[in-house]
Amino acid sequence: MILVPADGDRSWLDQFFSAPNDVVWSDIEAGCAPREAIEAVSSQLALLAGDPGDTAIVLPFYRGGTVARWYATSATLEGEQRLRPTLRAWFGASYLSLLQTAISDDPQAIAMRRRFGRRVDIFYGPDHAQIADRLALLTRLEAQRPPVTQSGPRPVGRIRADLERALSARDEATALGLIDELRRSGRLNEENLQYVDVRFKAGLGQWEQIARAPWTIKNLADLPLPPQTLSDLIEALYRVYIDAIDPSGGPSTVLDAFRERIAEPFPKLFSSRHGVRTPRVVKAFILYERLQARPNPTILKALEALLPSEDATWSATIGDIARPAQAEDALLLPPQVPPEVAGADAGLMADADAEAAFEDCQYDRAFELYLLAPLTRKSLSRLLACAQFIATAEANARLISTFDTSGELKSGLPEQLSARIEALRVRSIGSDPSQNATQPSGWMEWARALAKGGNTESLESAAFENRTTWETDTLRQTPALCLEFSDLVANLTGPAADIARRAFPLIAAAFFPEREAPSAAVRPIAAVLILLIALDEAVAKADLDILSTALSVMLDLGLSSADYLTVVADLEAVQARVSSYANLPWALDVSEALALAPSPSSEAREARLRFFIGMLGQARGFAHRIAAHDFLAIEYLARDYGVDPAAVADLKPEDGPAPLGVDTPDLSGKTVGIYTLTEAAGARAKTVIQRLFAGCSVEVNSDTVCTSALTHLACTADIFVFVWRSSSHQAFFCVKEALGGRDPVYATGKGTASIVNAVLNAATKWAT
Helix, strand or coil: CCCCCCHHHHHHHHHHCCCCCCCCHHHHHHCCCCHHHHHHHHHHHHHHHCCCCCCEEEEEEEECCEEEEEEEEECCHHHHHHHHHHHHHHHCCCCCCEEEECCCCCHHHHHHHHHHCCCCEEEECCCHHHHHHHHHHHHHHHHHCCCCCCCCCCCHHHHHHHHHHHHHCCCHHHHHHHHHHHHHHCCCCHHHHHHHHHHHHHHCCCHHHHHCCHHHHHHHHCCCCCHHHHHHHHHHHHHHHCHHHCCCCCHHHHHHHHHHHHHCCCHHHHCCCCCCCCHHHHHHHHHHHHCCCCCCHHHHHHHHCCCCHHHHHHHHHHCCCCCCCCHHHCCCCCCCCCHHHCCCCHHHHHHHHHHHHHHCCCHHHHHHHHHHCCCCHHHHHHHHHHHHHHCCHHHHHHHHHHHHCCHHHHCCCCHHHHHHHHHHHHHHHCCCCCCCCCCCCCHHHHHHHHHCCCCHHHHHHHHHHHHHHCCCHHHHCCHHHHHHHHHHHHCCCHHHHHHHHHCHHHHHHHHCCCCCCCCHHHHHHHHHHHHHHHHCCCCCHHHHHHHHHHHHHHHHHCCCHHHHHHHHHHHHHHHHHHCCCCCHHHHHHHHHHHHHCCCCCHHHHHHHHHHHHHHHHHHHHHHHHCCHHHHHHHHHHHHHCCCCHHHCHHHCCCCCCCCCCCCCCCCCCCEEEEECCCHHHHHHHHHHHHHHCCCCEEEEECCCCCCHHHHHHHHHCCEEEECCCCCCHHHHHHHHHHHCCCCCEECCCCCHHHHHHHHHHHHHHHHC
C-alpha cells in the first residue's frame, strides 16, 4: 500500500512522476504501476513520512518500461554534503557509469529541488537490476540508522534555570544532579562552583550550614562576589545570628550581636551591597552603618527607604540605637580629622569620613560620602573607583549626573580622568546613545525588553544575576504594573517566551515572597503563571510547586466565579498530563486546597468536584500502588466533597487503611510534632498519622510567634515536621533554635498528603 503524502507533498510527486517519466503518480497511487516502481517509491515515502534527516532520497525515472536513471537529493545541508560520497561508496565504479548534478531545466530535478531546496544528482549504470537491489538495501539500512544527536553540554543558563526550579521545589536530589552536570560541563571554575554551592544551600534553606562555616565565608569574601552569592551569605548570617533576637532582644542587643557575629568577623562582606535589595541584606547594612563612629543620616535614610513597608517598625526600633559613646566601641577606629578641619562644615567632615571609608574598602559608604562633599579631582578619581567596584547602573548614573553639574571641575580635567568618565558614560548608555544598552533595572524593564525582542541571552543572564538588586515591593503593590507585567509575559513568543518560562521560579519568588501575605495586585501574575504552565506540553515537578504557590495566592485573595472556573480548568489540564502515583500527593493537596477554600458559586463547586472526581478516575490506573496513607487522605477528601464512600472503596488497599505493613517503623510511644498555619490540614494530618501508627502521639502547633508551647514541642518531638509553605518567620527561627542545629523535616506542600508523606519518609529514615 502506498503511503499517501501530505497535500503539500503531492504536487511535487505529480510533477516528478509525469512526462517524460513513463510512470505517472496516479498509476502508483492506484497500484497499476510496475511492481518494482511501487516498491521503490513506497520505501522512499516511508522515510519521508517521518523525519528523513540527512538520509538520501532517491526516486527512479522510467523510459521504455525500465529504469533509465535515478534522481537523488537530501532534505538537509549535511545530507547534501554526504550524498555523493555515500553513493560512490555504496555502489562503486563497478555499478555506476555516471554520477553528476542534474541540469537546471530537467523537469524531474526541478520537482525535487522545489520540494527539498537542495542539489539534485542523477546516476545510472549498466546493470539496472543490481543497482535497484543495492538501492533497496541502502534504503532499509538508512531506515534503521539511529538519529545523530548532539551530545555536547547544555548551555549553562539552561542548567541554572533548571537548578532554580529544583531549589524552589526543595528537590535536593534533582538539584545535586544539576550541580554535577554544571561541574562536568567544565565551563565553571572553582570560584563559580563555590558560588553554586552557596546557592544550593540557600535554596534548600540550609542557612546554618552556610553561616557556621566562617573560613568558607572569609575566603569567599575575598572574591568578587556576584550579587546573589553576597545576598545568600549575608542573609544566612542574619537569619542564624540576628533573626532569633530581632526585635525581641532589644536594639542594643541586636547591635551587639551583629558586631560580634557578623561585622567584626566578616567586614569585607560590607564593601558594597552591589545594589542588592533583599530585606535582611539591607538591614545588615543599616546595622553596619550604625556601628560607624559617625553614622551618616543620609546613608541610613537611603537604606531604610529600601525596606518594605512591613519593616517600618524594625526601622523605628533600630533608629533608637544611640551612637557608641567611645570610639573603641565602634567597629572601625574613627577617622583622624586634622585640627584645621575641626569645626568645618558637614561637607568637609563627610569628605574626611569618605577618605577613611575608602581606605577601609567600604566602597558603598565612601561613594555616598564623597557625593555629599564638594567634588574635586581626587574625589572624582575615588568615585570612579567606587562606581567600578559597586557595578550598578544606579551608581554610574548618579556619578555621571554629579559630574555633569560640577561646573568648573569639568574644565581643565586631566585627559585620563576625562577618558574614564567617558568610558563610564559609554557603559551606562551603550556606544550608540540611541539604543540604551544598560541591563534592566527591575522586573518591569526586563519584561518590556523581552517583549521588544531584546538580547535574550543577556536578559536571561540578567534575571539570574541581578534579581536580588531589583526592587519588587512597589511593583507587587501596584495593580497597574502587575497587570502590565502579566500581559507582557503572557504574550511573549519564541525564544523570549522560553526565557520567561525558565524564569518562572524567580518570578514566583519575587512576587509571592515566603511567609508574606500576598498583595491583591499580584492576582493577574498568579493567574498567568497557572495559565502558561497549563499550556506547556512538558510540566516538571518544580512546575507543580509553582502551581501550588500560585493557586494558594489566588485562593487567599479570593476569586470571582469566572476566574475560579478558569483556574480549575487549567488545573484539570495539568492533572491530565501529570497523572501518576509520583504526583498523587500534589493532586491531593490541590484537591484539599480547593475543598477548604470558599467557592464563589454552584458552578465553582461543581468544577472543583469535577477535578476531584477526575483525579480519582486517574488514580484507578495505579490503584495497585496506593498505600494506606494515600487512601486515608482520599477518604477524608471524599467526605469534603460529599462523595459516597463506595465510590472510592475500590482504591482501598487490600490490607485496609491501617497498619501500613510489616516494614513500617514502629512509632508507638513516639511524638510527632507538626507546625503549620493551615490548621485544617494539620488536624487532618494528625488523625491520619494516628490511624497509621498505633500508639503514636501527634501534636499540632499553629503559633505565629515564638511561644513556650512551640519551643517545647520542637525540643521534645521525635519527628518534627515544619510546613514551610504555611509558616511565619518568627516561628521558623523559634523552631531552629529549639532544635539546636538539627534541621526539621520539611513538608513539600501544605496539604494533608504532603505532611503525612513527610512523616512517613522521616520515620523510615529514622528507623534505619
